[in-house]
Amino acid sequence: MILGFTIVQVVIAVAAGLLAVVLGLAGRKPSDLTLAGAAIVELLLVAQVVVAIVAPFAGNEPSGNPYEFWAYLISALFIPLGAVIWSFVDRGRWSTVVVGVGNLAIAVMLYRMEIIWSVQGM
Numbered sequence: 001m002i003l004g005f006t007i008v009q010v011v012i013a014v015a016a017g018l019l020a021v022v023l024g025l026a027g028r029k030p031s032d033l034t035l036a037g038a039a040i041v042e043l044l045l046v047a048q049v050v051v052a053i054v055a056p057f058a059g060n061e062p063s064g065n066p067y068e069f070w071a072y073l074i075s076a077l078f079i080p081l082g083a084v085i086w087s088f089v090d091r092g093r094w095s096t097v098v099v100g101v102g103n104l105a106i107a108v109m110l111y112r113m114e115i116i117w118s119v120q121g122m
């Protein structure tokens with residue numbers, strides 16, 4: 001993982017998550033604004049997959065358990081997708097909150113993936 005890219009991902013995930021949670025608690029139903037945040041987070045996760053594949057070939061190997069890292073990353077790919085599907089099925093305000101909580105969960109998972117990649121010893 002690249003630290004700068006991870007920081008950008010975490011900031012975007014937190015911003016999108018807080019926005020969706022606040023709008024959902026204010027009674028707003030899912031909209032392009034809240035779902036765009038989840039889409040951006042998902043696109044950044046796909047980019048992270050590419051980075052995680054290429055990085056070891058460039059000499060940036062994980063210091064922690066690579067299986068744990070990949071388990072986090074693959075799991076993280078499904079969270080925004082599941083939250084968006086939920087928001088299409090249930091068009092209520094709580095589905096907007098679910099999208100926001102999903103984005104916040106991604107921020108925590110990205111932080112943990114960075115720790116696994118660059119801090120932990122095997």
